[in-house]
Amino acid sequence: MAELLKLGVLISGNGSNLQSIIDNIEKGSIKALIKIVVSNNPDAYGLTRAKNHGIPFAIIKNGDYKSKEDFDTQLVNILKDNGVELVALAGFMRIISPILLKAFPGRILNIHPALLPSFPGLHGQKQAVDYGVKYSGCTVHFVDEGVDTGPIIIQSAVPVLDDDTEETLAARILKEEHKIYPQAINLFAEGRLEIKGRKVFIKS
């Protein structure tokens, strides 16, 4: 059997994307294992999800570090100590510094709740409702030095309905997030993602 890809998952909150990754690993749909879950929020519900599945976790609090660089250095140490090969940001509410990027070049993924390049940054769902678009969705992409600017791996679109609020749209998008993030991670695990410039090609 081929070796499993060693994952580190970074969270700050509810961790429903973490849960979908765990569930897909457990049913054999992702050829990976989670070596460590790291949260910058000690109260993140995602930590309970990790505990429930016997997955090791670490907490690093923003306030405990003098600078973003010190925080990211500690984060890299934790990930490297656990042998992490791919970092999955799953609702991690921090902009990462070049320290993390350099430690994991081409090996950091993010899920964003909008069809990038539309509505990057915070509150992608609210931005879509306020703008009046008829479709929004979610995007899994490689992380680069920008905010939600890296090469796109998979997107999924959902309709935006006339009576949608930020919450109702977010719920519709989240269902798609839970499908495409595991898919993207498994494509990476199978070595099927090829980045050429801005484009990501999926090899068959």
Ligand code: GRF
């Ligand atoms: C998701 O909407 C994700 O796209 C965004 O943050 C949210 C995290 O949700 N980056 P959860 O913690 O995975 O439930």
